[in-house]
Amino acid sequence: DIVMTQSPDSLAVSLGERATINCKSSQSVFYSPSDVHHLAWYQQKPGQSPKLLIHGASTRESGVPDRFSASGSGTDFTLTISSLQAEDVAVYYCQQYYNSPLTFGGGTKVETK
Amino acid sequence: QVQLVQSGAEVKKPGASVKVSCKASGFTFSDHGVHWVRQAPGQRLEWMGWINGGSDNTKYSQKFQGRFTMTRDTSASSASMELSSLRSEDTAVYYCARGQDSGASLIDYWGQGTLVTVSS
Numbered sequence: 001d002i003v004m005t006q007s008p009d010s011l012a013v014s015l016g017e018r019a020t021i022n023c024k025s026s027q028s029v030f031y032s033p034s035d036v037h038h039l040a041w042y043q044q045k046p047g048q049s050p051k052l053l054i055h056g057a058s059t060r061e062s063g064v065p066d067r068f069s070a071s072g073s074g075t076d077f078t079l080t081i082s083s084l085q086a087e088d089v090a091v092y093y094c095q096q097y098y099n100s101p102l103t104f105g106g107g108t109k110v111e112t113k
Numbered sequence: 114q115v116q117l118v119q120s121g122a123e124v125k126k127p128g129a130s131v132k133v134s135c136k137a138s139g140f141t142f143s144d145h146g147v148h149w150v151r152q153a154p155g156q157r158l159e160w161m162g163w164i165n166g167g168s169d170n171t172k173y174s175q176k177f178q179g180r181f182t183m184t185r186d187t188s189a190s191s192a193s194m195e196l197s198s199l200r201s202e203d204t205a206v207y208y209c210a211r212g213q214d215s216g217a218s219l220i221d222y223w224g225q226g227t228l229v230t231v232s233s
Contacts, residue, residue, distance in 0.1 A: 040219055042158075049208060049223035050158065061221075093158060097219045101174040102148070102160040 002026050002096050006105035012113040019081040021108045023094035028074055031098060038098035041070055041079045044107075045090045053092075054079065086112065115139040117209050117224035124230045130197040133227045135209030142190040143167030146212030148220050149183060149194045153205040161207075163217040164192060172217045199231045 003026040013019045029038045037057035042050040052061050054070040057077055067082045081088055089112060094105040120134040135147065149161040162173040164183040171183055177196070185192040192209060206226040213219040 038219070049226055051223070052219075052221050055213075055219050055221075095158070095220075100160075100163070100172045100217055101176075102163075102217075102220075104158040104160070106157045 001101055002029065002098065002103050004094055004096055004103050004105040006092075006094055006108050008108060009106065010109040010111065012111045013081075013084045014113045015086060016083050017113075019084050019088075019110050021079045021092050021094075021110075023072070023077045023079070023105050025075045025077075025096055029096045029098035030074070037073060037077070038096055039072065039077050040095045040097060042093045042095065043088075043090045044093065050093065081110070084110070084112065115211065115222045117211060117222060119207075119209055119224040119227045122228040122230070124232065125199050127200055127231055127233055129199050129231075130195055131199060131229050132193055132195045133207050133209070133229070134191060134193045135224055137166075137190045137192070137211070140211070142185075143187050144215060146215055146217055147183070147185060147192040148210045148212055148217075149181075150208045150210055150220070150223075151205040152208070152226075153202070156205075159205075161194070163212065165215055166192070167215065196229075199229075201231050203229065204231045205229060 005024045007022045039057040041054040044050040070079045091107045091109045116138045118136045143166045145166045148163045164171045180197045182195045208226050209224040210220040211222040213221045
């Protein structure tokens with residue numbers, strides 16, 4: 001199984017400041033037929049279901065604010081919230097969908113300072 | 114709009130089975146797969162398996178193979194999962210989620226979750 005490791009476990013950021021979350025996969029999740037990393041980021045607000053923010057390591061879903069960006073390649077990936085808003089308080093998960101079983105990182109809880 | 118509506122919360126005794134259903138709307142069910150993911154208290158999201166919406170093709174996490182069964186009814190745009198031989202560690206919120214396409218691929222929409230509590 002591909003192990004997904006996120007850091008940090010939690011992060012307190014002032015409103016308007018940048019938040020950066022890291023994710024590392026235990027093996028490459030690069031899918032060469034489509035030239036895409038099979039890496040997604042989800043946001044889970046308290047009491048809600050996860051919501052897809054990013055797929056293909058860097059492609060924002062429709063409707064996701066552009067303060068959310070993501071990058072990475074190989075086995076190292078990053079999600080950045082450029083200017084934290086109150087509504088961004090949530091747990092963020094990375095996930096690989098390169099092969100089964102699909103696996104998730106442990107989550108990073110983002111709070112306001 | 115895409116919606117996945119799950120059945121309500123369940124309380125079960127150890128050793129029992131539980132069945133959770135998932136009714137889809139807003140898209141062509143047979144064009145997508147349905148994933149099942151659970152989240153135990155304080156734990157990370159855990160993928161359990163996937164079923165193709167238009168065929169009997171399935172993939173199971175080895176962890177649950179043998180006591181976890183997924184089914185689908187394409188005509189009713191619905192899917193179900195059954196977990197047997199329940200133990201306290203199975204207490205979790207169970208989610209159905211849509212696969213972006215017909216393969217066991219990216220999850221793009223999630224149901225509201227069903228809390229299953231296993232307690233004697």
